[in-house]
Amino acid sequence: MLVWFRYGVILSAVLSVSLLIYLIFKTFSFSTPKLNAPPSGSKKKGILFALGRGMMPWEKESAKKHLVTYGAGIFYHSGIFAAFFYLFLDLFFVKTSSYTDSIFIVLIASALVCGLGLLLKRSLLKYMRAISSPDDFISNTLVDLFLLFSLFHAFGFQVRIFWYTAAILLFLYIPMGKIRHCFFFFYARILFGSFYGRRGVYPPRQPSSYE
């Protein structure tokens, strides 16, 4: 029976990636703007800034003001990627050492705590509820369930069927809801860097500060 779940996870992952690729094609079916204004800065430098220093709290006020949320976001996303990797190792029967398992446990556990914290924040704060749709809550819950069963599995509990089920549901949901932002994030950052890089805004020529 487990083997069917295993195939189910692989199939849902393939379907998920295919749908995401379809969404990307759909996005690029819109025209691509060709810019005529001559640049005054470097697009390349802007992109490097956007993907690196430009996301750091000392450069970005929103990150600096919300260090806890910012940190939670980093741990959450790192843990999610780790959990996916852990799942794929399991799906393809790759044996992991106890040392590797403990790294996965730390990453996934911290992601779960952060995920639940972010869900709580979204539920409790009025302004967060105001900008949320049911999709935001479902996305977070599905990811948290997946993390939870990944963690149980890492601790040696026999929860594979639940773990795989959570993974299947998550994979099927990814292209539908907001989790698709994981695919668009890097492209959006590149566009950001390119826009401000061309205009000579980023990277900043002189340090600017908040206070």
Add this chain to the structure above:
Amino acid sequence: MSSQKEKNERYEQRVKNIGGPEHDKILDEFKNSLHSEFAAYLNTCAHCGLCADSCHYYLTSEETENIPAYKLSLVTKVFKHSYDPFAKKAPRLFGARSLDKKMINEWIDVLFGRCTLCGRCAINCTMGINIPYLIRAARGALASAGLVPPGLQSTVDTALDKGNNMGISKEDWLETIEWLEDELKEETGDKQAGLPIDRKGMRLLYTINPREAMFFPLSISAVGKIFYAAGEKWTFSSENFDVTNYGLYSGDDNAAGIMSGRLIKALHELRCSELILAECGHGYNSNRWEAPEWLKVKYDFKVRSILEVIYQYIKEGRIKLNPELNKERVTLHDPCNLVRLGGIIEYQRYILKKSVQDFVEMFPNRDKNFCCGGGGGQLAMTRFAERRIKAGKLKAEQIKKTGAKIVATPCHNCIDQLMELNKHYKLGVQIKTVSEIVADAVVL
């Protein structure tokens, strides 16, 4: 006055009676304005809410509608409803909404009335979504159905009909230049000093914000004096001198293209080699960055801000400055369109440090600076004036903290807003352009 009232009433009536054809028109225009970058952005927002307190509207009034993510969501909802295969099937689940009457009203109130398109949210967005450009696209869609709030639309219409946004006649413009020229001759003691008009083959074509001619002629004299001191070859155009472009704010690319195209026409007719933009934030963004895209042309001439020109004069020793002539403490307000969206960041600082004895920064500054609240066409939309003044509170506090007596800002829209803030928040400061301060320090 009554005509403005009538326009407002007509507008309210129009909004009230929006029907199917308007919906279709707005949606069509919105779809036309989308390109792959916008579509990617509209798939990216994770509703993390970290943008909330980057916005001066939200920081001064914690209403949901002031959160940038909320403003963006109004655009995203319509996008999803039209294009997202999953959200189309389950709109409530994925937060999609059709562009119905209620949504159009919300677009007008929020996208026009609660945003200055300053872009501070974009640089603080976790993803880097260009929120103001998406809001502008939605504004453009409303513009296609004639739903731009009357004050802003009147400014665009006046510019299109009369050639400048204040409706100054050629006769009045020439007369203003004539008396300013007399004053310049008197000040310099040189009968050859002048404010040339329509002189062909000059290096620079200089533009102004029409408010300078109407209310702030000293700004024009100041630049004239600087050009005189530098021995520059330059000219004004008698026909097309308006650097402003409210099409940037209404979102109407066609109107914006016509306005910017006039400056290009004047430059070609007068055979000048550089278009020099006066101290005007949105005028700079429009004519330096956006006009080539609106007009789909590559310029065969250079476009620079007057600040870049003055910087060059100082660097090359073409003008001499005595900072002792400006003893009072000066601070600098960064116009969003010029700095965060335009990339003109350090020139004004260099110039002021050479022109005044006591220069202090306000914090935050440069790309991180707060909008004064006057951008995005807010000054023209009287219906949102109360919000505008409230949103300017942060700027007023920034200014107070510096202890400066003079606030320099290279933007006439910002000047208007800062003058109102000065009065409302009792700041007791003088507001000047950078050129005015330089002109006071110029040694002839």
